Amino acid sequence: MNATATDPAQQLVISGWAVSSPYGLGRRPFAEGLLGKAAATAPLDAGRWPVPYAEAGLIPDFDIKAVLGRKGTRSMDRATGIAVITVGELLQDYGQGLAADPEKTGLVLGTSGSVQSIMDFTKDALTGEKPYLVDPARFPNTVMNCPTGQSAIRHTLKGPNVTVSGGSATGLLALNYASRLLRGGHATALLAGAAEEFSVQRARLEHVADHGGAGADPLGEGAALFLLESGAAARDGGRPVLATVLGSRFRAFPETGRAGEALARCIADVLADAGAAPVDLALVAPGTPPGQLGKQERSALDGLAGERIAVRPLVGDATAASAAFQLAAVLALAGADPALVDRLALVTALDRDGTVGATLLRLG
Incomplete structure (x- = not known):
């Protein structure tokens, strides 16, 4: 597969970024931790996280309701919360002018989906008094495009809404997909990136996966999103070409x-x-x-x-x-x-x- 732009008029630029990582919420803690080469993994609380790992890279003190409030977050799972928060950070810092034409601003988000939500919902259906006595508000979390859809709804992004999944290559695949949408004229600006959650079920599955003969690395979580648009659009919007x-x-x-x-x-x-x-x-x-x-x-x-x-x-x-x-x-x-x-x-x-x-x- 190939995605290149030799015509300068078609070249796309990254004009903003946001990140939620084991260093904390925002670009500053990420940059400081990375530049200082500080390890962001830490010992796990075995009572809260009964997993076959001694440590992991968790977003510190992550609390969806504390950041987003209680409205619309009762049934929001961790993967969706991470995505929604990071999209909001990006729009808050770089979104000036994008709201003028929300139908031309979209989101391409890479994700593995929430294994925890899928398995919890399935367990409820199998162990409940009746299979249909499950919480319907939690069903959307079992669908892989839930973080993308909820992020767009909460932040009024009415342009293309795409979910991409490709394992460790997901972030690059999402950026490539967004580039193709922009060059095809389907949007004028796209937020592109990827999100991942830490969960008990993900940890158990990763622990038994084939890691090429090596032991499994500690797991991490977080999201990174990038504002992708043409250089001309970035200049017109007063945004930097990063x-x-x-x-x-x-x-x-x-x-x-x-x-x-x-x-x-x-x-x-x-x-x-x-x-x-x-x-x-x-x-x-x-x-x-x-x-x-x-x-x-x-x-x-x-x-x-x-x-x-x-x-x-x-x-x-x-x-x-x-x-x-x-x-x-x-x-x-x-x-x-x-x-x-x-x-x-x-x-x-x-x-x-x-x-x-x-x-x-x-x-x-």
């Missing part, structure tokens, strides 16, 4: 031993499309998965210039939000270092289910 999206490439691999080859081809193609070379890279944000996938990624990145930004070892395995966190890390680092303006950054992702991807950005 990065230009030069292109994305994705491939599938049939077996783990060929993941590195697939990723190397993605990287070579996206660089060639942008007229760039491996030595031109200033930043590289890899997915750093454990086990064999990690080895495959390192082989694909061998020979590339640029400082490496490792996010996963600090915040944990955020699964669907992983690549979005990596992209947020690139923007955080670029915002702290003026020398990175007009330099190139690469974000890569590998998912154990067979997808690799690479996105190339020009910073500033």
